[in-house]
Amino acid sequence: MKQLLWINGEHVEGEISEPLYSPYSKEMISEVARASKEQFHEAIQAAHEAFPTFKSIPAFKRAEILEKVVAFLKRDREECARLIAQEAAKPIKTALAEVDRTIMTYTFAAQEARRIYGETIPLDAAPGGEGRVAFTVREPLGVVAAITPFNFPMNLVAHKVGPAIASGNTVVLKPASQTPLSAYRIAHYFHEAGLPKGVLNVVTGSGKIAGEAFVKDERVKMITFTGSPVVGKWLREHAGLKRVTLELGSNSAVIVDEGVNISNIVPRVVTGAFTYQGQVCISVQRIFVHSSLYDSFVDQFVKETKKLTLGNPLHHETDISALISEEEVERIQNWIQEAVNHGARLEYGGKVINRMLQPTVLLNASLSDKISCQEVFGPVVHINRFDYFDEVIEAVNDSSYGLQVGVYTNDVNKAFRASRELHVGGVMINEIPTFRVDHMPYGGVKMSGMGREGIKYAIEEVTEIKLISFKLTE
Ligand code: NAP
Numbered sequence: 001m002k003q004l005l006w007i008n009g010e011h012v013e014g015e016i017s018e019p020l021y022s023p024y025s026k027e028m029i030s031e032v033a034r035a036s037k038e039q040f041h042e043a044i045q046a047a048h049e050a051f052p053t054f055k056s057i058p059a060f061k062r063a064e065i066l067e068k069v070v071a072f073l074k075r076d077r078e079e080c081a082r083l084i085a086q087e088a089a090k091p092i093k094t095a096l097a098e099v100d101r102t103i104m105t106y107t108f109a110a111q112e113a114r115r116i117y118g119e120t121i122p123l124d125a126a127p128g129g130e131g132r133v134a135f136t137v138r139e140p141l142g143v144v145a146a147i148t149p150f151n152f153p154m155n156l157v158a159h160k161v162g163p164a165i166a167s168g169n170t171v172v173l174k175p176a177s178q179t180p181l182s183a184y185r186i187a188h189y190f191h192e193a194g195l196p197k198g199v200l201n202v203v204t205g206s207g208k209i210a211g212e213a214f215v216k217d218e219r220v221k222m223i224t225f226t227g228s229p230v231v232g233k234w235l236r237e238h239a240g241l242k243r244v245t246l247e248l249g250s251n252s253a254v255i256v257d258e259g260v261n262i263s264n265i266v267p268r269v270v271t272g273a274f275t276y277q278g279q280v281c282i283s284v285q286r287i288f289v290h291s292s293l294y295d296s297f298v299d300q301f302v303k304e305t306k307k308l309t310l311g312n313p314l315h316h317e318t319d320i321s322a323l324i325s326e327e328e329v330e331r332i333q334n335w336i337q338e339a340v341n342h343g344a345r346l347e348y349g350g351k352v353i354n355r356m357l358q359p360t361v362l363l364n365a366s367l368s369d370k371i372s373c374q375e376v377f378g379p380v381v382h383i384n385r386f387d388y389f390d391e392v393i394e395a396v397n398d399s400s401y402g403l404q405v406g407v408y409t410n411d412v413n414k415a416f417r418a419s420r421e422l423h424v425g426g427v428m429i430n431e432i433p434t435f436r437v438d439h440m441p442y443g444g445v446k447m448s449g450m451g452r453e454g455i456k457y458a459i460e461e462v463t464e465i466k467l468i469s470f471k472l473t474e
Pocket of ligand 1: 147148149150151152156174175176177178205206207208209210211212226227228229231232234235247248249250280281282375377403444448449
């Protein structure tokens with residue numbers, strides 16, 4: 001089946017169309033339209049024209065549209081998961097979990113659409129401000145350009161489209177070229193739910209052409225991007241006065257302090273490391289274990305890792321499937337080799353079986369090796385030991401990234417110290433860094449990005465505050 005662009009409420013042929021292959025089987029799944037530069041601008045124009053009417057639609061109607069999308073997702077849960085599994089090689093049980101989270105994300109968007117508040121401002125707190133009543137309202141920005149990555153093709157679209165529509169913005173969405181089908185499916189649901197034409201446009205094609213169109217076009221008021229730091233930085237540097245939020249990569253760490261019951265936590269840490277082949281921005285990559293527990297932690301971690309099943313993403317028993325591309329497999333293998341050449345011990349994994357990289361466990365990697373200090377974005381962890389809490393906090397902070405950290409400890413003082421001293425967007429005590437539910441504020445510091453998602457917080461990003469002051473005349 002051929003997938004066309006979705007502009008101004010209509011299917012539109014692209015400049016060309018390209019085959020889309022399954023990363024696992026390499027079979028052709030679909031043919032997908034690729035937009036020309038002009039078509040990105042046409043989509044922006046459609047969103048621009050739809051904005052004045054859409055921003056005046058009452059909140060309850062925007063909420064009802066989002067609620068209908070939730071109902072369609074619930075109805076088609078299995079089918080949506082299969083779509084994700086096919087285009088992203090995401091194991092079906094993880095794909096089902098993504099659909100469930102997408103349902104939550106749009107549910108929160110529908111709820112938040114009904115509670116976008118301002119506040120009253122006591123202007124008479126300053127001399128000269130007497131005799132006035134003042135309040136703020138939050139207004140939508142206008143056309144929001146959203147760019148999404150391949151790894152959560154449905155829920156990361158929801159994190160951009162949900163808050164934008166909840167607050168009365170219009171959207172041009174450019175999904176990742178490998179995973180366009182989930183995004184088009186969502187556009188179809190919004191159309192069925194009665195979203196006016198032009199409010200949501202989905203345009204596939206070159207990321208570079210999309211990026212250039214979005215940064216240069218004055219009608220785009222905001223760019224919301226999730227993806228790699230290199231692209232995020234380029235967008236930020238070229239976006240001028242447009243608002244920009246960036247959700248970028250990480251090399252997330254977990255700390256396992258002395259005295260922790262490791263049998264209780266090892267399965268959870270393995271899940272955090274290898275879910276969706278480690279292609280998750282908050283995947284566990286660096287594990288620091290107190291020396292007193294190190295040997296037994298490694299032993300249990302490897303035993304648990306060996307239980308994971310590699311295979312077809314459409315099979316329910318599969319835990320790990322193919323990486324998104326062969327280039328990624330090669331890059332990660334080179335990084336593993338570099339770490340081993342520099343003295344790390346390859347404790348488990350490292351082999352490629354039918355385009356699937358085995359879950360890989362390295363011990364005592366140098367923290368300056370790519371496998372530690374850059375984002376692996378694959379099924380690879382390293383486990384290192386520490387003796388002092390100071391030392392491990394310093395090691396975790398010694399990173400260009402700062403998204404989330406997990407800290408397992410029984411010592412409440414250390415928990416509070418870690419919360420205070422770790423320079424990241426979120427500290428998860430007695431949990432893996434991979435923890436996320438969809439209404440919490442989520443985002444990073446340093447190279448992990450700027451701005452926050454989590455519906456209420458994303459709505460703050462896609463709206464601006466207007467102050468209204470009434471001077472009393474009597
Ligand atoms: P990517 O290569 O940066 O691609 C992300 C999106 O940007 C795709 O739609 C891509 O289009 C587009 N793009 C590429 N070049 C562009 C340009 N010059 N201007 C504008 N857009 C451009 O990232 P990815 O490989 O899909 O995703 C992996 C990265 O995303 C990792 O670093 C991961 O940590 C990060 N991520 C972060 C979060 C978070 O919430 N912090 C969540 C998920 C993923 P094409 O596909 O057409 O190239």
